[in-house]
Amino acid sequence: MGDLLFSFTEWLRTTQLVELALWISDTSASMFIVTHFWAIPIIQCIHIISIAASFASILMINARMFNIAGSSSMADTANRYIRVLWWALAALILSGIGMIIGEPVRELINPFFWIKMGLVVFGILISIWFHRGVLKHVAGGREIVGTDKATAAFLVLLWMAIMYCGRFIAYAPV
Amino acid sequence: MSLYPEPTNIWESIEYSNLGITIAESTWMFPTIETLHVMALVTVLGMIMIVDLRLIGVHSRGLAVTKLSKDTLPWVWGAFAMAALTGGLLFVSKATSYVVNPYFLWKMVMLALAGINMMYFHFFTYRTVEHWDLDPSVPTAAKVAGGLSLVFWLAVLFFGRAIGFTLGIFY
Numbered sequence: 001m002g003d004l005l006f007s008f009t010e011w012l013r014t015t016q017l018v019e020l021a022l023w024i025s026d027t028s029a030s031m032f033i034v035t036h037f038w039a040i041p042i043i044q045c046i047h048i049i050s051i052a053a054s055f056a057s058i059l060m061i062n063a064r065m066f067n068i069a070g071s072s073s074m075a076d077t078a079n080r081y082i083r084v085l086w087w088a089l090a091a092l093i094l095s096g097i098g099m100i101i102g103e104p105v106r107e108l109i110n111p112f113f114w115i116k117m118g119l120v121v122f123g124i125l126i127s128i129w130f131h132r133g134v135l136k137h138v139a140g141g142r143e144i145v146g147t148d149k150a151t152a153a154f155l156v157l158l159w160m161a162i163m164y165c166g167r168f169i170a171y172a173p174v
Numbered sequence: 175m176s177l178y179p180e181p182t183n184i185w186e187s188i189e190y191s192n193l194g195i196t197i198a199e200s201t202w203m204f205p206t207i208e209t210l211h212v213m214a215l216v217t218v219l220g221m222i223m224i225v226d227l228r229l230i231g232v233h234s235r236g237l238a239v240t241k242l243s244k245d246t247l248p249w250v251w252g253a254f255a256m257a258a259l260t261g262g263l264l265f266v267s268k269a270t271s272y273v274v275n276p277y278f279l280w281k282m283v284m285l286a287l288a289g290i291n292m293m294y295f296h297f298f299t300y301r302t303v304e305h306w307d308l309d310p311s312v313p314t315a316a317k318v319a320g321g322l323s324l325v326f327w328l329a330v331l332f333f334g335r336a337i338g339f340t341l342g343i344f345y
Contacts, residue, residue, distance in 0.1 A: 041335045048216060048331060049223075056220025059249060068248075071241035080234055160213060167209040 005172065008111035017108045024104035033102035040102050047095040051166075054088035055159050057081035061135070062152045065144055075139035082131055089124065110172045116165035123158045130155060188269040197267035204267060211260040215331070217253035221246040222327055229320025235310040240303055272337070274344045281333035288326035295319035 012018075024030055033039040063069035064077040072080075100107045107113045134148050178195065181187040188194055197203045227233035228242050265272050272278045299315045306312050312320075 037339075041332070041339055045328075045332050045335055048212070048335070049219070049328070052216040052220035052223060054220075055216050056224055056249075059217065059220070060224070060245065063245065063249075069245035071245050072237060076237075080237070084233070163213055163216070164209050167212055168205060171205040 005111045008114075009109065009172070012109045012111070012114070018105075021104035021108045024101060024108075027101070029101050030104065033098070040099070043095050043098040043102065047092060047099065050088045050091040050095060051159075051163065054085050054092065055156075055163075057085040057088065058152070058155050058159060062156055065138075065149050065152045073139075074144070078135040078139045082135060085127065089127075107169065110169050112165045112168045112172045116162055116169070119158060119162045119165060123155070123162060126151065126155060126158065185269040185273050188266055191266065193263075194266045194269065197263060204264065207260050207263050211257060211264060214253045214257035214260060215334070218250055218257055219327055219331060221249045221253070222323060226320040226324045226327075229312055229316050230324070231311050231317065236308075238307045239312065239316075240307050268341065271341050271344075275337055275341055276344070277333045277336035277340055281330055281337065284326050284329040284333060288323060288330060291319060291322045291326060295323075 025034075033043075058081075060069065060081050061077060064072075064074055130151050134151060138144055138148060178190045179186075181190050189198070197207065224234070225239075225242055225246055228235070228237065228239060234242060295316070299313070299319055302313075306316070311317075
């Protein structure tokens with residue numbers, strides 16, 4: 001596995017991403033972040049708060065679907081948390097961009113970063129489908145079926161995989 | 175023969191224990207335990223934010239506080255137990271570095287304050303909850319508890335993250 005990640009990094013080094021990363025690191029925004037010690041930790045905290053909001057929202061929707069937390073109707077639960085999920089995703093993307101600007105080489109020339117990006121795009125597509133194709137119908141009165149529950153549970157696992165890749169960006173064999 | 179020096183205090187004894195050495199010498203254990211720690215803490219933080227935002231009147235204003243607590247508390251306690259366990263394992267692997275790190279010590283202080291705030295809320299303010307359970311705007315004491323909880327937990331997060339940027343520079 002380590003060898004595969006090394007090869008991935010080696011390949012990333014042959015792409016235009018190196019030029020892009022170096023160009024970003026010369027921008028004034030990147031310089032500002034680099035010269036302010038607390039900028040990266042603060043942006044990371046915003047990123048983690050956004051993950052907390054989105055992950056908790058998905059867990060609450062799951063808990064309602066699996067009848068672990070049955071305090072309010074499926075429609076109420078979906079309405080309450082799906083909006084939080086989308087706002088949190090927006091904050092995640094913005095703070096993520098901040099981290100790329102601050103440490104472009106560490107992020108862009110990193111196998112875990114790109115695996116994470118792939119999972120994030122996949123996660124957003126599944127979330128859109130889950131929102132429009134599942135939650136709206138279930139909230140409208142359709143009975144919850146096995147595939148609805150499976151999708152909800154899959155989103156939890158997907159978010160855990162995204163968090164795993166996010167943390168491992170710091171430990172990538174580059 | 176051990177490659178490590180004889181411990182001269184309790185923190186060195188912890189760090190040079192079999193468990194501490196195993197985690198520190200492994201290439202994958204520390205990052206993996208740390209990842210589990212992050213997953214646990216985002217669950218704790220996310221669930222606590224849901225309740226705190228209800229108390230200060232920003233979110234879920236129409237939902238009973240008791241119902242929201244009942245839905246979120248099992249997640250909070252389960253995830254907190256995992257955060258404490260994984261945090262303990264991370265500590266064991268670098269105990270001497272953590273105990274001299276001011277951000278680690280501040281994190282512990284903030285955790286204690288968050289705990290005291292929660293206990294005060296639970297044992298005093300929450301006792302009258304049946305009178306304001308469904309009120310969109312809860313009594314001031316409950317709002318203060320929600321606000322303080324947010325501040326303390328965000329401080330726990332900040333100091334926790336700060337440790338990662340400062341570990342090993344204080345001695």
